Amino acid sequence: MNSYLSYIILYVFYKYKGERTSQAVYYLLKGKQSAQVIQDSHFFHVYKFFGIFSLIQIEQFESTHQELVLNGYLVELEQKGYYIVTELGNQFLKESKMKFPTFSNLNGLKNRKPSEFFWKRYSLFFQTVSNLNKNIRYFKPVQQDQQIINWVKTSILSLKKKKEEIVKQFFEETVKLLKGIPTEEANLFSKRLSGSNEFGLTSQQIALELDEDHWLVHVRFQAILHSILSILNKNKSSFPMLSIFIEQINQQTSTQTALETKKYFEKGLTVKEISQRRGLKESTIEDHIVEFAIYDLDFPFERFVTVEELNKIIETSRNLKTLKLRSIKESLHDDVSYFQIRLALVKLGE
Incomplete structure (x- = not known):
């Protein structure tokens, strides 16, 4: 019961104050692109959680939701489908606050899509440059999206630099970028990367390694990407190569x-x-x-x-x-x- 998913679902119910249905909570966490969900995320100050569990299945959500009800943390109102957090639920939220952060830099409404694009571009670029550095021409790309593959090929060619120069500048800017976030977060980000002949870890594998809740690791990684986007947007001149990774994605x-x-x-x-x-x-x-x-x-x-x-x-x-x-x-x-x-x-x- 004491999982990060339970905490976030209960927290969103708390913020909705019985004015939105359980379905609305699911749509928010799923990141449904509808006017109502987008507006609610802003009105109720839960925009940071928009789409943070985009892969969650309705069965997973319902199971956790019902568990919160059975444990006395949520109670259904007379209006069917609407719930409010009980005193017991409020106590759970208070006790879990230190264990389960909500990340001040997290903004799913603004950054979910841009961060997805950035990660796809960056992770494949990183893998490509790592293989180029070892003169490996053929490898299985970590991203199968043809649009991303084409973007990486075009970007490398457009740099019009020697292989050694590309490798050097890319890694220097990456080191500089990661110095802008806490060491633990930089290490987590690095664990996800695939290089030459080695594959990055999934959030679940990292969770097992760190003995952490896998939902928490999943959201931590998104918060890291949002921090990176913020750094690059504010300091484009300091990252001439990495700044191209966020071009034409902010309007998404x-x-x-x-x-x-x-x-x-x-x-x-x-x-x-x-x-x-x-x-x-x-x-x-x-x-x-x-x-x-x-x-x-x-x-x-x-x-x-x-x-x-x-x-x-x-x-x-x-x-x-x-x-x-x-x-x-x-x-x-x-x-x-x-x-x-x-x-x-x-x-x-x-």
């Missing part, structure tokens, strides 16, 4: 259909105009715009809601101690729209 955070909407949004078109251009419902366009507000630090809220309306919505949410759109709307009557409430909740979650 939004859904593809939202990115299409963004082209019109940036031209200043209204929700109605974008809806007509794209042949989509206005509510769908509003979903996309709320998504932009979550990711864009400079989002122009004033295009849709005044400062007075923002403050009124935020104050109402705080007074009612809820993020339920209907409850806020009923309190404010027809003064604001659901769309404006959602935008205000994005502002509240910053």
